Amino acid sequence: MKKALAVIQKVQIAIAACFLLIFLVTIAFQMFSRFAGIAATWTEDVCTYSFIWAVFMGAGAMVYEKRHFAFTSIMDMMKNQKAKKILQIIISIIMLIFAVLMVYYGTLAAKQFWNYTWVNIPKMKRGPTWLCLPVCGATSALYLIGQIADEIADLKKGGNE
Numbered sequence: 724m725k726k727a728l729a730v731i732q733k734v735q736i737a738i739a740a741c742f743l744l745i746f747l748v749t750i751a752f753q754m755f756s757r758f759a760g761i762a763a764t765w766t767e768d769v770c771t772y773s774f775i776w777a778v779f780m781g782a783g784a785m786v787y788e789k790r791h792f793a794f795t796s797i798m799d800m801m802k803n804q805k806a807k808k809i810l811q812i813i814i815s816i817i818m819l820i821f822a823v824l825m826v827y828y829g830t831l832a833a834k835q836f837w838n839y840t841w842v843n844i845p846k847m848k849r850g851p852t853w854l855c856l857p858v859c860g861a862t863s864a865l866y867l868i869g870q871i872a873d874e875i876a877d878l879k880k881g882g883n884e
Contacts, residue, residue, distance in 0.1 A: 731865065739777045739778075745773040746769075746777060768847075776852075779859040783860075791863075815874070819871070822861075822864040825856060825857070837850030837851075
């Protein structure tokens with residue numbers, strides 16, 4: 724399962740990087756077009772939605788590395804390794820609840836906006852744009868389930884790893 728999650732995370736980072744590249748290229752084109760006096764109103768929509776995808780894919784990928792949310796001040800004060808692992812499990816469960824809600828409400832948002840069109844590119848639909856919400860929630864939930872399983876396995880072994 725760890726290998727599968729690692730592959731999913733790498734794909735998610737690649738998707739985030741692609742959307743970030745689209746964002747940066749579009750920003751550069753937008754700056755050039757303004758300087759050259761060319762009307763390129765579509766760049767605003769592309770920039771906005773590519774940035775949204777980059778952020779949500781990056782956020783999901785950071786959950787895998789336990790870098791998205793961190794309560795280090797409490798963890799740093801704790802000396803007992805078992806207590807640290809129990810706290811980590813509690814934090815992961817809270818995040819898992821949030822991730823599941825993100826899948827549910829993200830799916831509702833994508834359905835709601837599925838047939839809405841982009842302002843400056845009317846032939847494109849907004850629904851696929853909002854699919855980043857349930858995708859981020861689903862991948863985050865998978866990563867968190869894997870982390871919870873690992874923490875519980877460590878606790879069963881003695882909790883000192």
